[in-house]
Amino acid sequence: MKAFRIRWWQRTRALMVVGVGSVLLTGCYDIQEVDNMNLVLAIGVDEDRARGVNVTAEIVNPASVPSSGGGESSTSGERRATLIRQATGVSIEDAIGNLEREVPHSVYLAQNMLVVFGQSYAKHGVERAFDYLERDRAFRRNQLFLATPERASDVLSASAEPEALNALGIRELVEQTSRQLPIVQSEQQQVMKEYLSPSQAPVMASIALNDSQHPVVQGIAVFRAGHLVDTLSIREMQGLGWMLGRTRQVAIRLPCRDKENGTGTTIRLLDSDTRFDSEPVPGGLRVRLTVHARAEIGQLCPYEQLDEQKLAQLNQMASAYIGQSMQLVLNKLQRDDVDACQFGRRVFMQHPAYWRRISASWPTIFPKVQMDCQVKVQTIRTNLAFSAPESTVSRSSAVPSGVGR
Amino acid sequence: MFARFRRSDQASSPSGRKPRTASDLNISESDEPIPDRPESMHRWLDTEWARCIDFQMRDIEVCGTRITLFWLRGIVDLLRLETGIMQPLESVSKRRLQLRDLASVLHTVIVREISTLGEFNAAVTDGQVVLRMWGTSHALVLEVSDPPGRPIDKPENEPTLEGPQEAFVEHIQLNLALIRKRIRSPRLKVESMRVGTYSHSTVCVVYVEGVAKPTLVAEAKRRIQKISIDSLNDINKLRELIGDAPFTLFPVTDETERPDRVTSNLLQGRIAIMVDGAPNCLLVPAQFIHFLVAADDYYVHYTLTIFLRMLRHLAYWSSLFLPALYVALSSYNQDLLPTPLLITVAAQHRGIPFPSILEALVMLTIFEVLREAGTRLPRAVGQSVSIVGTLVVGDSAVRAGLVSPGMVIVIASTGVASFALPAYGFVNSSRLIQFAFVLAAGLGGLVGVLLLALILITHLVSLRSFGVPYMAPGAPFEWADMKDMFIRAPWFAMRRRPKHLEPIDSVNNRTPVPGKSKASSWDLSES
Amino acid sequence: MSKAQISRSQFVMTLTWSILGTGIVSIPTAVAQFTVRDAWLSTSCFLVGGFIAVVVTLFFIRRFPKRTLTAALVDTWGAWIGRIFGIWILLCLYVINCTVLRETEVFVGITILPKTSESTIGAAVMIAVAYAVYAGVEVIMRDGEFIMPLVMLIAPILFFLSLQHTDVHELMPVLADGWTPVLRGGVVAALAYALELLIGLQFVLFLRNGRKAAQDVGTAAGLVTVVLTLVTVVTVGVVGPSTHYITYPVLEAVRSIRVGRFIERLDTLYVIVVISMVFIKLAVFHYAWCVGMKDVFRLSSHRVTALTGALLVWGGGTAMFSSSDEVQRFVSHTVPLYFVVTFVGIPLLTVAVMAVKVGVQQRRVASARR
Incomplete structure (x- = not known):
């Protein structure tokens, strides 16, 4: 009996050792220490000769990351906070695989926040990248898709001071702009939504380098399905913003009417909202956009005095400006035949049955769409001053007429 | 689940192994009567109390009757031995002395009668003086014990800023007194047992009758009675011997050195188990949440x-x-x-x-x-x-x-x-x-x-x-008990004892909510 | 064992977690195969399945107030036929557990531990489950209670943070393609997932208030419907048309949360919630299976099969479904009918037969008296 008990205990112990051991052995597959990884913050995609893909990875250089502790880490002074490495392959996925062979430490993509498409790659179709970027677990769908007229590698190696990390800096730039025009925030999920919507016209923020080689938001790149078609300037970008929906804090600069001294009037639209209506007309479609905006005055022309009449005039001028911008964009988009203003999607939302009928011929209908804009700007506050300081100027120090409303 | 299963197991199986008690062991904690002749007593003492240098024995003669006193040096109050026993005995003048007469003469000490050698040993080791009047069948135990100990001190391990600053010491009588001082009611019950083959420590189960669940008290006593161990002088041994889940890392019994904590717990429906010689006391049942409660919680707003x-x-x-x-x-x-x-x-x-x-x-x-x-x-x-x-x-x-x-x-x-x-x-x-x-x-x-x-x-x-259940009142969830879990509700809102302890009388507070009466304090001062 | 007492809130909570555990991961995906914009309508079809479950439960507890489903089968049909039915039910429970485990392995493997072998993950999960089942039904229920505050804390945070990316326009136009895809999507939600609520029948014996079991099942169904519909609305709002091809759309919705520079990457919280709920689900189904084994094969205790059964599920998960796609196909195409037969057909038939038996007996007694 006793012998049995001992044997039983030994067997149990052996089983336990095997069990615990097997659990221990099978663990650790996924372990990856921070020192052994290259933190990729942004990848740039350029077309290489022979239609290969050249991928640029912006990797954090932990040796020279500015830290609050200061001390040892920043002694190396001039070293950049990020490293740029490039690899070429048939596809992005292939190129990143090659990067794995060319750079010590494994490539860690889970913190990637930007994907910058170079112009030639974008022209030949970014949809080649979509499946990989959607499928791979490392990428988050809130990473930004950006287009650039330069080579993506140049944008990623530019300095985005005062932000030490180029990718963070560029993301910050895009976010600052997107606070005014949400359309600029071209996150992957947004781009995919636009790509898959009936309009099939995604847009991406366009980043270029300025004269001093710093990245700037240059406008918006417009795609037909996956192909880069055109780039909208800042004013056109604003127009597109008003066509699409809400905007905030967009400043409009209007010329001075009387005196040509270059300053002009600035009206800041606090927020704006757009309503979309559509009705089929023979041989095409008529859409009506109603924009409501509230505004404050940022700057008046010198010698201008703000009275009711002036205010109404300003409102009207701003409305006209917005309407013109919108028409400008529409003309451009219609020339390019790309429905970046999402008319197709919005028609579908309002009249699904009608859309189903015309959707096949939408590329021929869109260039002929007629647009009515009704813009109403209401200036609700004047900031800290009523009128321009010059309006009180008079040598006789007499109170100017019309003051004191 | 586990615990209940195991417990009912034990309860149902009378199992071959009967709990061993002191009498099983051959160290003559026997029921034999105390010898009535000095010679046989001496013979017994020579075997039983041989090589015990602190064992003291003194023969005196009181009005012709031979009396022997036995005690252990160091744990007896010598002053009281002198003034409370020796001096009164000297003044006895009655002839043909009876044991009962002696009891009335020694009126300044508590006196009880014993008749067996086992009781004799117990009394002497407790620090009592045993008085043997030869020729009678009984002996007298005179309570003059004064075991060495320290005075009541501040709680070192559970300090608080506010609230009372007394802590238990290694003396069970003092400890009990500290509780009595706070619950002045005969409903506070103290049931005592002796545990430990050699140590014969007193173990007390303390509870408030009418509050604590009776089955809980019975269960605690049953578990303590099962203990058969050489000595039991601290709480941890007791905890490991009577706890529900012997292999868990988590304490399933709570301990405290603060009499005020014991008091409040007793009045919630828990029971306290105290061991002589331990400067703290066991509180059962203990829930997880109990260990995240500090005494201070009740003494600040x-x-x-x-x-x-x-x-x-x-x-x-x-x-x-x-x-x-x-x-x-x-x-x-x-x-x-x-x-x-x-x-x-x-x-x-x-x-x-x-x-x-x-x-x-x-x-x-x-x-x-x-x-x-x-x-x-x-x-x-x-x-x-x-x-x-x-x-x-x-x-x-x-x-x-x-x-x-x-x-x-x-x-x-x-x-x-x-x-x-x-x-x-x-x-x-x-x-x-x-x-x-x-x-x-x-x-x-x-x-x-x-x-x-x-x-x-x-x-x-x-x-x-x-x-x-250990995680009560979280799981199983008891809404009413949430008042003293993640938060402590104000005293006027805590009207019931914790439900998970299943107290007999559930209401513990009937104070009206202060400041709710329509008459303001101004009116009161005027009237 | 029959002394175990489960309160109503415990029962409701555990049922809810059991359904949501896999439901919150898979239902939006399953429904999005049929419709994206109207997916929320499909998920609200869950209520229909919930209603069926309530009805079955109601009939069952009227006839068998203190019986588990498997014990009722043996009682009604006698030792042999009853056992055959019992084995059918046990097989079904086993298959459910295998699918759940397989889904979990795949989920964890895809999202967090890509290089770890799936069988290791499954083994680790099943060890935990076996322990919970071994500890008994009360412990499982208390586990369910314990994770409630966790879920209550995390879920609203994730929900409200996801709202900022939600674009209601993604849900429009409503019913552009008519009701057909909505209902087809709804069938999976209603029949494959909602009928899992009938696992409650295996627990009727342990309920403190068994008579209210049908109400509790109804409450759980309502809760699950509300949660699922909200989740689907937010998910489709955030993920948009991509919901159709993305494996874990809800996870994508959570992954897209980013507020400022620091509040981001909260998917851990989501995975924690999902794994905890799946753990409860596995424990509930495994316990039901063990109790069934005990009833059908007259075992001394459910504990006998706790660990071995867990190993069986672990092996079965891998053996039966070699890929994640197979699981998804099985759930979408086979499960609805399988569940209707197993969890609606058999119990109702049993109740009916028992009613007839009792009726015949009463008539016989009455005629004998005459």
Whole structure:
């Protein structure tokens, strides 16, 4: 009996050792220490000769990351906070695989926040990248898709001071702009939504380098399905913003009417909202956009005095400006035949049955769409001053007429 | 589940092994009568009390009757022996003395009669004086014991800022008095038992009749009666002998050295078990939540208590999980860290030769060693050791590039978090478990931590303390008891005793809510 | 064992977690195969399945107030036929557990531990589950209670943070393609997932208040419907048309949360919630299976099969479904009918037969008296 008990205990112990051991052995597959990884913050995609893909990875250089502790880490002074490495392959996925062979430490993509498409790659179709970027677990769908007229590698190696990390800096730039025009925030999920919507016209923020080689938001790149078609300037970008929906804090600069001294009037639209209506007309479609905006005055022309009449005039001028911008964009988009203003999607939302009928011929209908804009700007506050300081100027120090409303 | 199963098992099986009592052992704790002749008594004493240098015996003659006194030196109050026994005996003048006469003569001491040798031994070892008047069948026990002990002191292990400052000492009578002082009612019952083959320690079950569940009291007594051990002088032995789940890391009984805590717990429906010689007392049943409650919670305003309780819950869970989460996030799930944080972590960890898991284990061990060193050394030295240890070792480890500063921060805050918990025995369990969690984090990252946490939760909810679920009132959930769990409701809102203890009388507070009457204090002062 | 007492809130909570555990991961995906914009309508079809479950439960507890489903089968049909039915039910429970485990393995493997072998993950999960089942039904229920505050804390945070990316326009136009895809999607939600609520029948014996079991099942169904519909609305709002091809759309919705520079990457919280709920689900189904084994094969205790059964599920998960796609196909195409037969057909038939038996008996007694 006793012998049995001992044997039983030994067997149990052996089983336990095997069990615990097997659990221990099978663990650790996924372990990856921070020192052994290259933190990729942004990848740039350029077309290489022979239609290969050249991928640029912006990797954090932990040796020279500015830290609050200061001390040892920043002694190396001039070293950049990020490293740029490039690899070429048939596809992005292939190129990143090659990067794995060319750079010590494994490539860690889970913190990637930007994907910058170079112009030639974008022209030949970014949809080649979509499946990989959607499928791979490392990428988050809130990473930004950006287009650039330069080579993506140049944008990623530019300095985005005062932000030490180029990718963070560029993301910050895009976010600052997107606070005014949400359309600029071209996150992957947004781009995919636009790509898959009936309009099939995604847009991406366009980043270029300025004269001093710093990245700037240059406008918006417009795609037909996956192909880069055109780039909208800042004013056109604003127009597109008003066509699409809400905007905030967009400043409009209007010329001075009387005196040509270059300053002009600035009206800041606090927020704006757009309503979309559509009705089929023979041989095409008529859409009506109603924009409501509230505004404050940022700057008046010198010698201008703000009275009711002036205010109404300003409102009207701003409305006209917005309407013109919108028409400008529409003309451009219609020339390019790309429905970046999402008319197709919005028609579908309002009249699904009608859309189903015309959707096949939408590329021929869109260039002929007629647009009515009704813009109403209401200036609700004047900031800290009523009128321009010059309006009180008079040598006789007499109170100017019309003051004191 | 576990506990109940096991308990009913024990209850149902009378099982071959009967609990052994002292009488089974051949150390003559016998029912034999005390010899009535001095010679046979001496013969017995020569075998039984041989080589006991502190055993004292004195023959005196009182009016022609021969009387012998027996006692042990050192635990008898010699002054009272002199004034309360010797002097009255000298003044006796009556002839043909009866035992009962002596009892009336010795009226300044408590007197009781015994008749067996077992009782004789018990009385002498308790520090009593045994008076044998030859020729009678009984002996008298005179209560003049004065075992050495210390006076009542401040609670060292459960200090509070406010509230009473008395703590239990190693003397059960004093300890009981400290409770009696607070519950002045005959409903406070004290049932006493002797446990320990050699130590014969007094074990008392203290409860408030009409509040505590009777089955609970019966269960406690039944468990204590089963004990058969050489000596029982401290609470921990008792705890391990009567606890529900012997293999768990978590304490399923609570202990305290504060009589005020005992009192409030008794009045909630718990029972206290006290052991002679132990400067603290056992409270059962004990729930998980009980260990995150400090005595101070009841002595400061409830608004502050709410905050402190929350903080303590946070401290407890972070003392378990913090190192493990750090390891998991820095060596498995880096994608879950915000980018700037990850860059900082990466920058810190650069050039450190160890993987995070090893770093964490080494630092945890060093921390435990330092903590142990700090506790064991004399207080003055201990403090300097811990300061030198933490500051110097930690700082130089970071400077030498052996450990990342982030890890030092994590380990240190884990330690600090565990210091924030009021119950020491409870902290010990988390000290051990955090190692397991670090290992799990090293093996499976967050998933490993999560699975181990689920096992831990399952274990916690499967525990019972004297039949009451350990995680009550959280799981099983009891809304009414939430008033004293994550928060402490103001006293006027706590009208009922905790439901999970199933007290007989559930209402403990009938005070009307203050400030609710329509008459304001102004009206009162006028009238 | 029959002394175990489960309160109503415990029962409701555990049922809710059991359904949501896999439901919150898979239902939006399953429904999005049929419709994306109207997916929320499909998920609200869950209520229909919930209603069926309530009706079945109601009939069952009227006839068998203190019986588990498997014990009722043996009682009604006698030792042999009853056992055959019992084995059918046990097989079904086993298959459910295998699918759940397989789904979990795949989920964890895809999202967190890509390089770890799936069988290791499954083994670790099943060890935890076996322990919970071994500890008994009360412990499982208390586990369910314990994770409630966790879920209550995390779920609203994730929900409200996801709202900022939600674009309601993604749900429009409503019913552009008519009701057909909505109903087809709804069938999976209603029949494959909602009928899992009938696992409650295995627990009727342990309920403190068994008579209210049908109400509790109804409450759980309502809760699950509300949660699922909200989750689907937010998910489709955030993820948009991509919901159709993305494996874990809800996870994507959570992954897209980013507020400022620091509040981001909260998917851990979501995974924690999902794994905890799946753990409860596995424990509930495994316990039901063990109790069934005990009833059908007259075992001394459910504990006998706790660990071995867990191993069986672990092996079966891998053996039966070699890929994640197979699981998804099985759930979408086979499960609805399988569940209707197993969890609606058999119990109702049993109740009916028992009613006839009792009726015949009463008539016989009455005629004998006459």
